[in-house]
Amino acid sequence: MLARSRSSIRLWYRVRPGPIRRCRRYLRLIDPAQRVWFDALVRSQWTRSERLTQRGAEHPNMTRVTEAIHYGRRRFLRTGALTVAAAQLGIFGRLQANQRVPREMAAIANAPEWLNSPRLTASSLAGKVVLVDFWTYTCINWLRTLPYIRAWQHKYQQGLVVIGVHTPEFPFERNVDNVRRAVQQMRIEYPIVVDNDYAIWRAFDNQYWPALYLIDGQGGVRQHQFGEGEYDTSERAIQRLLKEVGASGVSDGVVSVDASGFEAAADWSSLRSPETYVGFDRTQNFASRDAARLDQRRAYRAPSRLALNQWSLAGDWTIGRTATVLNKAPGQILYRFHARDVHLVMGPSRSESPVPFRVTIDGQPPGAAHGLDVDEGGNGTVREQRLYQLARQPKPIIDRTFAIDFLDTGVETFAFTFG
Secondary structure, eight states: OHHHHHHHHHHHTSSOOHHHHHHHHHHTTSOHHHHHHHHHHHHHHHHHHHHHHHHHTTSTTHHHHHHHHHHHHHHHHHHHHHHHHHHHHHHHHHHHHHTOOOHHHHHHHTOSEEESSSOOOHHHHTTSEEEEEEEOTTOHHHHTTHHHHHHHHHHTTTTEEEEEEEOOSSGGGGOHHHHHHHHHHTTOOSOEEEOTTOHHHHHTTOOOSSEEEEEOTTSOEEEEEESSOOHHHHHHHHHHHHHHTTOSSOOSOOOOOOOOGGGSOOOGGGOOOOOEEOSTTTBOOBOOSSOOOBTOEEEEOOOSOOOTTOEEEEEEEEEOSSOEEEEEEEEEEEEEEOSSEEEEEEEESSTTSOEEEEEEETTBOOGGGBOTTSOTTOEEEEOSSEEEEEEEOOSOOOOEEEEEEESSSOEEEEEEEEO
16 A cells, blocks of 8 residues: 555656655654555545546636645645654653653663573563562571562562562672572572672662562552561552552462571560671771781780670781681680670681681580581581571570681681671
8 A cells, every 4th residue: 555655646746746755754753554644645635636637627727726736735745744743753752751761670671690580671570560679698687588578479479570689798799609509598589680780779779788679560669678577568568569550369468487597587675786797897896905907917815804795806817898817727706795696707718628617605515506507516617608607595595705716717707697
């Protein structure tokens, strides 16, 4: 039909083809259906011209009539083309404005490294509810939220897309092999995007691990939760957004989890010790008899006693900006704490050189108070760069002195956390 109509146009305007060409230039920007409409309009005008010409042959002023018809027709068609093109471009402009990808979703789609999934684009996520979970694999606060993320991913798998954004805190967490190992060990099956350059973190203006953001079907952030807790509130928000996008079978109940190990909820009623970094830049309550010196090898001595939440070094250590490294064995770290659980982020300086250690609580082997990574005698080995659980006490919870003695050199320690 288009070829025939173009032939009609050429026949009709074999003397003055310019107006039609100009009209069709306006129409190049619109879809083929509108061009078909325009060509049909041209043919109808050409047929009308032929009829008037045949009748006007009997008219003494036929030349002026024909010229008037051509002039009016050109104005009509040019105006029609401009109107259709303008209307279509206006619609396209509104569509482009409406389909502009929010910066948060654009940052996720542009991430270069994905685990458990090929890259998810903004278009593939359009119309879906997305749960974005910021995490870093050594964060105990995030680990205690993981059972709920897993449960939601399983329960709402027909309508909810869970994306974990791994944004590193410590230098070794930038190693994708470390992240991949953690994903396998933690049984994470949903897509993970590696955010080593903090591009997604900045796009969300995020400040926390863990942080949960719920995104609706239009790509807008509708709900967030910083830190642990409020699980029922978050799940009901998921349900509400799923119903908005027309998901079927969305139940009103909330999940119940039975978490253990690292993932068990903290004993908040007994928790009186804060996260404590042992790197120079963010440490606090350092109580060794020798003042901390940045990036200087030094023999540190422990004090005779520690107040609650004070810590100290004993032995030959170098305190760096993010980590404290043992130069010569043996070396000891002590901490006066009040909590059920004691964790320490640490790792060997060289992966091929594991470092054995021994834990004591108030000078005695932990026995029943041992953590996942030590036995009842307090023995353990640092093999990987990760979070280690060193103590989980039965009640009663009181102030105690924790000590970890490293029996070989080359261990890097980063932060204590409690639960």
